[in-house]
Amino acid sequence: MAGFARIENPCKASVSIVGAESLAFDDVSLHETREENGVSRMREVAALPIAPGKAAELKPGGLHLMLHGPYQPLAAGEKPVITLKLADGRALPVVFEVRKSAP
Numbered sequence: 001m002a003g004f005a006r007i008e009n010p011c012k013a014s015v016s017i018v019g020a021e022s023l024a025f026d027d028v029s030l031h032e033t034r035e036e037n038g039v040s041r042m043r044e045v046a047a048l049p050i051a052p053g054k055a056a057e058l059k060p061g062g063l064h065l066m067l068h069g070p071y072q073p074l075a076a077g078e079k080p081v082i083t084l085k086l087a088d089g090r091a092l093p094v095v096f097e098v099r100k101s102a103p
């Protein structure tokens, strides 16, 4: 499964997302999909900085949260919490909604 979101930084200082975790998944990591020679590959992103007043877009084919090992089967409509970890030590819990993947 993958997590998508738009993450806004309304603060005056830049923030950097350096990881994520969830009680609903064994492992959550920040990934980026890139086309290389016509092949789409994913790589782990160590840090996602967001400038003041800007937003990061996590969407199919780009940045996403990679969600491995759900502890329980998740049905559409369920709302797992995924906590984003910021470089300054803060933890930001975000409620996601489970949706069926697009055909």
Ligand SMILES: [Cu+2]
Residues within 6 Å of the ligand: 031, 032, 042, 064, 065, 066
């Ligand atoms: Cu991925």
